[in-house]
Amino acid sequence: MVNDNFSVDEINTGSSEHRSILHEEIPITVAYGDGIGPEIMEATLRIAKAAGARIRIETIQIGESVYGKGISSGIEPSAWESLRKTKVFLKAPITTPQGGGFKSLNVTVRKTLGLYANIRHCPSYSPHIFTKHPGMDVVIIRENEEDLYGGIEHRQTADVVQCLKLISKPGSERLIRYAFEYARRYGRKKVTCFTKDNIMKMTDGIFHKIFDEVSKEYPDLQSEHWIVDIGAAKLADRPEEFDVIVLPNLYGDILSDVAAQISGSVGLVGSANIGENVAMFEAIHGSAPRRAGQNMANPSGLILASVQMLVHIGQVDIAEKVHNAWLRTIEDGIHTYDIYDPNSSKEKVGTKEFADAVISRLGQRPSELKPVKYHGQSKPIEIRLKNRPKPLKQLVGVDVFLDWEGEPETLGRSLEAISTTELSLVMITNRGTKVFPGGLPETFCVDHWRCRFQSKTLNKEVSNENILALLSKLVSSGFPPIKTEGLFLFDGLPGFSLGQGQ
Numbered sequence: 001m002v003n004d005n006f007s008v009d010e011i012n013t014g015s016s017e018h019r020s021i022l023h024e025e026i027p028i029t030v031a032y033g034d035g036i037g038p039e040i041m042e043a044t045l046r047i048a049k050a051a052g053a054r055i056r057i058e059t060i061q062i063g064e065s066v067y068g069k070g071i072s073s074g075i076e077p078s079a080w081e082s083l084r085k086t087k088v089f090l091k092a093p094i095t096t097p098q099g100g101g102f103k104s105l106n107v108t109v110r111k112t113l114g115l116y117a118n119i120r121h122c123p124s125y126s127p128h129i130f131t132k133h134p135g136m137d138v139v140i141i142r143e144n145e146e147d148l149y150g151g152i153e154h155r156q157t158a159d160v161v162q163c164l165k166l167i168s169k170p171g172s173e174r175l176i177r178y179a180f181e182y183a184r185r186y187g188r189k190k191v192t193c194f195t196k197d198n199i200m201k202m203t204d205g206i207f208h209k210i211f212d213e214v215s216k217e218y219p220d221l222q223s224e225h226w227i228v229d230i231g232a233a234k235l236a237d238r239p240e241e242f243d244v245i246v247l248p249n250l251y252g253d254i255l256s257d258v259a260a261q262i263s264g265s266v267g268l269v270g271s272a273n274i275g276e277n278v279a280m281f282e283a284i285h286g287s288a289p290r291r292a293g294q295n296m297a298n299p300s301g302l303i304l305a306s307v308q309m310l311v312h313i314g315q316v317d318i319a320e321k322v323h324n325a326w327l328r329t330i331e332d333g334i335h336t337y338d339i340y341d342p343n344s345s346k347e348k349v350g351t352k353e354f355a356d357a358v359i360s361r362l363g364q365r366p367s368e369l370k371p372v373k374y375h376g377q378s379k380p381i382e383i384r385l386k387n388r389p390k391p392l393k394q395l396v397g398v399d400v401f402l403d404w405e406g407e408p409e410t411l412g413r414s415l416e417a418i419s420t421t422e423l424s425l426v427m428i429t430n431r432g433t434k435v436f437p438g439g440l441p442e443t444f445c446v447d448h449w450r451c452r453f454q455s456k457t458l459n460k461e462v463s464n465e466n467i468l469a470l471l472s473k474l475v476s477s478g479f480p481p482i483k484t485e486g487l488f489l490f491d492g493l494p495g496f497s498l499g500q501g502q
Contacts, residue, residue, distance in 0.1 A: 142252025
């Protein structure tokens with residue numbers, strides 16, 4: 001582990017109680033990453049040093065070199081010690097090898113350290129950077145740990161694989177509360193929720209329901225909900241109608257890149273990953289290995305991520321200085337190749353030269369773009385979850401999944417004969433569509449069947465022993481389950497989808 005000390009003599013670090021004291025050096029963990037990562041990290045740290053950031057750097061190794069040692073997560077086990085100690089991680093992009101079971105380092109770090117909120121600010125810098133949406137100023141706040149990113153996948157039959165979508169009430173609530181608190185902190189007017197709960201009524205339904213509950217506690221802020229497909233269409237067409245958007249993990253991952261690109265470029269957006277104890281800051285783009293070592297990469301995303309980091313550690317005046325110098329550089333037409341436009345740019349520069357231009361403008365403010373002001377925003381957002389009583393949970397049946405080939409009617413008649421005294425076959429679905437009883441011959445079926453057994457007196461509680469007896473009978477009859485899911489009532493309401501046609 002390498003230590004580098006950056007310090008200055010005079011600095012006002014603000015009033016943050018959680019991280020900084022006047023004139024204190026704040027330890028941070030830094031990873032230079034792969035591809036263009038080392039170049040943009042060097043540029044970013046040079047700017048921070050020149051601006052007077054009081055940070056003490058601990059450097060860790062991540063990415064290709066670590067994957068090459070056979071460590072599937074891409075991060076050395078010893079590196080976690082630094083992250084737990086500093087609680088602040090400034091990370092350049094990395095390259096994840098294809099195949100071989102290698103995991104996403106970002107997902108690993110976010111989930112391991114509980115970095116539940118991902119914040120990406122996507123404003124327009126028109127007319128200095130081209131965009132069709134000069135009035136755009138959108139913040140995407142994305143849930144960072146749950147949803148399909150749990151990475152729980154299985155191949156269950158020759159034809160079918162599954163990925164589990166996990167949404168929790170506490171995970172949704174703290175993210176949504178963070179979005180409203182963020183909007184209030186930064187003078188925003190509206191919070192919009194995107195879900196697909198017209199289809200995923202339980203998973204996305206929880207997210208939407210909690211959004212509606214929490215929004216009532218913020219009467220000073222407007223709130224609205226859109227189904228994600230039409231919401232995404234509106235975002236791409238009229239982004240100026242949105243302010244803060246809060247949404248589950250997968251939608252947020254996709255739409256934050258869309259928002260960044262239509263604002264001007266994915267290369268201009270930084271990302272903050274916030275947890276209760278640790279935070280990670282990064283550019284949203286990848287490692288672009290084809291551009292590595294050419295002094296071409298735009299360091300702006302990582303520079304703006306470092307601005308978010310400086311706010312987080314309480315050095316708000318330094319954050320303000322760096323951000324305004326960056327804005328002035330953009331305004332003066334000093335641009336890297338990816339955003340260079342002969343109609344609006346004045347000089348095409350490389351990575352190092354762009355950093356030099358920002359450094360030369362430290363202490364200046366933009367004259368056309370809106371200057372930023374961070375003073376008074378250094379105290380971290382604290383989230384308190386609502387106490388929720390535990391519902392009464394009752395077992396009323398089981399969904400049994402089978403790997404089987406044949407006609408639905410044949411399977412249905414066989415399973416009806418296997419039903420026990422306590423549990424009887426209610427229906428069979430194939431890829432979610434009901435095929436027995438009363439299925440249609442046109443329905444295309446594969447080798448993956450969900451067979452629902454419930455108590456013969458519908459919604460009457462059954463025992464785990466009843467379930468085991470049924471499963472044993474299925475195995476002995478030549479229908480070994482590949483998976484089961486218990487069917488529960490919560491305060492008398494079904495905790496399971498009813499299925500088409502039921």
